[in-house]
Amino acid sequence: MPERKLGFAIVGCGFISAQHAWAIKESEGSELRVACDIDLSRARALATQYGAEATADFAAVLRRDDVDVVNVCTLPVLHAEMVVQAAQAGKHVLVEKPITTTLAEAERMIAACRQAGVKLAVIHQLRFSTIIRRMKEMLDSGAIGKPFFIDVTYRTFRPQSYFDQNERGTGKWDGGGAFITHAIHDLDVILMLMGPVRSVMARRAVLGHVMQVEDAGGALFEFASGALGVLTTGTCVKRHHDRTVEIHGPEGTLFHNEKVLERYVTRGQPITYAEIAADQPGTLHKIQVQDLIEAIQKDREPVVNGEVAQRSLALVQAIYESCASERAVHLAEYSEVN
Numbered sequence: 001m002p003e004r005k006l007g008f009a010i011v012g013c014g015f016i017s018a019q020h021a022w023a024i025k026e027s028e029g030s031e032l033r034v035a036c037d038i039d040l041s042r043a044r045a046l047a048t049q050y051g052a053e054a055t056a057d058f059a060a061v062l063r064r065d066d067v068d069v070v071n072v073c074t075l076p077v078l079h080a081e082m083v084v085q086a087a088q089a090g091k092h093v094l095v096e097k098p099i100t101t102t103l104a105e106a107e108r109m110i111a112a113c114r115q116a117g118v119k120l121a122v123i124h125q126l127r128f129s130t131i132i133r134r135m136k137e138m139l140d141s142g143a144i145g146k147p148f149f150i151d152v153t154y155r156t157f158r159p160q161s162y163f164d165q166n167e168r169g170t171g172k173w174d175g176g177g178a179f180i181t182h183a184i185h186d187l188d189v190i191l192m193l194m195g196p197v198r199s200v201m202a203r204r205a206v207l208g209h210v211m212q213v214e215d216a217g218g219a220l221f222e223f224a225s226g227a228l229g230v231l232t233t234g235t236c237v238k239r240h241h242d243r244t245v246e247i248h249g250p251e252g253t254l255f256h257n258e259k260v261l262e263r264y265v266t267r268g269q270p271i272t273y274a275e276i277a278a279d280q281p282g283t284l285h286k287i288q289v290q291d292l293i294e295a296i297q298k299d300r301e302p303v304v305n306g307e308v309a310q311r312s313l314a315l316v317q318a319i320y321e322s323c324a325s326e327r328a329v330h331l332a333e334y335s336e337v338n
């Protein structure tokens with residue numbers, strides 16, 4: 001007998017909700033039942049498109065027997081309370097990145113889900129991108145030897161109007177600027193490719209906008225392996241490629257700029273040159289929805305569970321601590337498990 005479809009509810013029907021709704025529709029075994037937003041017109045727009053019901057009442061969503069999974073797509077400071085309430089109502093959760101804005105809140109979310117016996121999955125979709133997975137496979141197969149340096153850039157552009165909207169430039173809803181809103185994806189990838197971070201030194205600044213949180217920053221990592229790394233990020237940069245990742249080891253270099261993946265074993269031309277088509281919007285969210293469905297069905301942990309997501313949050317918090325203290329910050333507690 002085919003398994004009953006899992007009922008999904010999306011809470012927060014803003015920018016990212018479209019990718020969740022599409023991913024739920026395209027995945028086997030899932031169905032969007034409710035779209036919820038305090039702005040009912042947004043909930044209605046999404047619900048109409050996907051044949052779901054609309055509501056502005058989150059508590060009513062949690063009372064529904066036909067909702068098994070709640071996708072929390074509100075701004076980060078709202079994540080913790082919504083996830084805890086969903087867990088206490090017996091719902092599995094798929095929450096957007098960053099898991100939340102403080103480590104204490106992350107612990108509370110993880111504990112609530114564990115206590116309720118529900119799954120907690122966090123969107124960190126870059127882990128599943130074709131180009132990053134290929135890079136990881138090449139590293140694991142020893143393509144450049146043991147990596148000793150990583151250089152990541154994620155520099156993009158948002159107009160002033162983006163930060164003026166809904167207090168975005170204040171950090172009130174996100175817990176910070178470019179590091180937590182945008183580069184959290186890159187911090188997750190850095191941990192995935194290079195392993196635990198022992199310490200970090202960082203600086204942040206406002207260089208291209210009028211706003212309270214950083215639109216530019218740089219971090220220098222020392223990994224538990226002894227390797228070093230740098231990340232530069234910013235939402236004030238006008239250029240062609242948003243993201244590049246370059247990893248060096250004793251046998252060569254891996255490089256990607258979201259479009260090509262190259263491997264060098266000597267100076268000059270790459271010996272492996274692969275054009276990898278960019279993943280279509282929504283496909284990586286779909287992989288994470290499918291992973292959660294399988295985790296529920298097989299009673300296993302999602303690939304990006306609360307603990308995995310907590311590591312990039314710990315790293316971004318260490319970055320902010322270093323920016324404030326102007327000193328290196330050690331990540332003893334989390335470096336063991338990165």
Ligand SMILES: NC(=O)c1ccc[n+]([C@@H]2O[C@H](COP(=O)([O-])OP(=O)(O)OC[C@H]3O[C@@H](n4cnc5c(N)ncnc54)[C@H](O)[C@@H]3O)[C@@H](O)[C@H]2O)c1
Pocket residue numbers: 011012013014015016017036037038039042058073074075076078096097098123125181
């Ligand atoms: N994975 C990615 O690539 C990616 C990209 C963009 C945003 N995000 C993340 O997605 C989350 C949402 O970001 P966004 O850009 O979609 O924000 P958004 O501001 O466009 O949407 C948030 C929505 O939540 C609604 N909302 C606020 N309070 C609510 C409440 N109490 N109950 C129900 N709805 C409520 C708002 O009305 C709004 O429609 C954030 O965590 C963000 O970091 C992830």
